[in-house]
Amino acid sequence: xxxxxxxxxxxxxxxxxxxINCTYTDSSSTYLYWYKQEPGAGLQLLTYIxxxxxxxxxxxxxxxxxxxDKHLSLRIADTQTGDSAIYFCAISKGGGADGLTFGKGTxxxxxx
Amino acid sequence: xxxxxxxxxxxxxEMGQEVTLRCKPISGHDYLFWYRQTMMxxxxxxxxxxNNVPIDDSGMPEDRFSAKMPNxxxxxxxxxxxxxxxxxxxxxxxxxxxxxxxxxxxGSWLTVV
Numbered sequence: 001x002x003x004x005x006x007x008x009x010x011x012x013x014x015x016x017x018x019x020i021n022c023t024y025t026d027s028s029s030t031y032l033y034w035y036k037q038e039p040g041a042g043l044q045l046l047t048y049i050x051x052x053x054x055x056x057x058x059x060x061x062x063x064x065x066x067x068x069d070k071h072l073s074l075r076i077a078d079t080q081t082g083d084s085a086i087y088f089c090a091i092s093k094g095g096g097a098d099g100l101t102f103g104k105g106t107x108x109x110x111x112x
Numbered sequence: 113x114x115x116x117x118x119x120x121x122x123x124x125x126e127m128g129q130e131v132t133l134r135c136k137p138i139s140g141h142d143y144l145f146w147y148r149q150t151m152m153x154x155x156x157x158x159x160x161x162x163n164n165v166p167i168d169d170s171g172m173p174e175d176r177f178s179a180k181m182p183n184x185x186x187x188x189x190x191x192x193x194x195x196x197x198x199x200x201x202x203x204x205x206x207x208x209x210x211x212x213x214x215x216x217x218x219g220s221w222l223t224v225v
Contacts, residue, residue: 031212042203043216050212088155092214099145099168100214102155 004103006089011109018076020106022089025070029091032065033100034074037086046074046087076108084110114138116217118204124223130192133220135204136185145214146179146189147203155203161187162209194224 004024012018024032033048049056049063049072056063062075076083086107090100117136125131137144145160159169164181172179176195181187191198201221207214 033213035216040221042218043205045213045215048213099157099160101157104154 003101004089004091006087006103006106008104009107009109011111012079013111014079014081016079018074018079018083018108020074020076020087020089020108022072022074022103023070024072024089024091026091026093026101027067027070028093030094031092032063032072033088033090033092034061034063035088035090035102037088037105039085043088079108079110081110081112084108116204116206116215118202118217118220120220121218122221122223124225125194127195127224128193129224130190131194131198131222131224133189133202133204133222135187135189135217137187137204137206138215139185141206141208141211141215142184143207143209143214144181144187145205145207146187147205147216149201149203149219150199158189194222196224199223 006022030051034046035043036046037043047058047061049065060077064073086105088105089103092098092100119134142163146158147155148158149155158171159179160167161181177191179189201219203216203219205214205216
């Protein structure tokens with residue numbers, strides 16, 4: 001299987017919470033990231049978590065890490081139309097000194 | 113901070129032509145990465161540099177691709193000759209030793225016809 005796997009699409013209603021999931025294979029990954037890509041734009045770093053953490057919260061974003069199951073999730077509270085984008089999960093062993101391995105991305109679709 | 117700057121943003125070229133993509137990393141960053149994004153393969157790491165020296169080029173698809181970093185503030189990715197299957201978005205990114213994150217440019221959108 002792929003090193004990092006994500007579902008391709010997620011559809012949610014405006015105002016609801018979105019939960020984007022990611023699984024990975026390399027248990028030695030020490031940094032785990034979420035990037036956002038809007039149409040025609042580059043990759044914007046949303047947040048990241050160290051492997052020794054279980055949870056990180058940043059305003060509307062909550063990242064949960066289950067190391068045992070090698071599962072990472074991103075929850076977006078009160079989803080807005082501006083959240084419509086592709087969300088990429090990425091892993092790294094060395095943080096800024098190592099290349100990232102990306103999932104294929106999850107297209108978040110917001111229904112009015 | 114201006115962020116990672118890439119040029120050109122968009123390029124359309126004919127098969128067989130040489131393509132040169134350019135990147136200026138964030139000032140002070142000592143790592144530079146080149147990624148390629150396609151629908152089929154997603155985001156792939158092509159090559160990365162540390163202190164202007166290529167560290168890992170195992171992701172470079174073939175000899176038609178080459179990358180250089182003549183100084184700390186400039187890098188190029190060259191494709192010669194270009195082929196239609198090279199059509200993709202090419203991202204440059206940079207980071208620094210001791211940092212935890214990698215910052216991406218806006219990408220160069222290449223179409224080879």
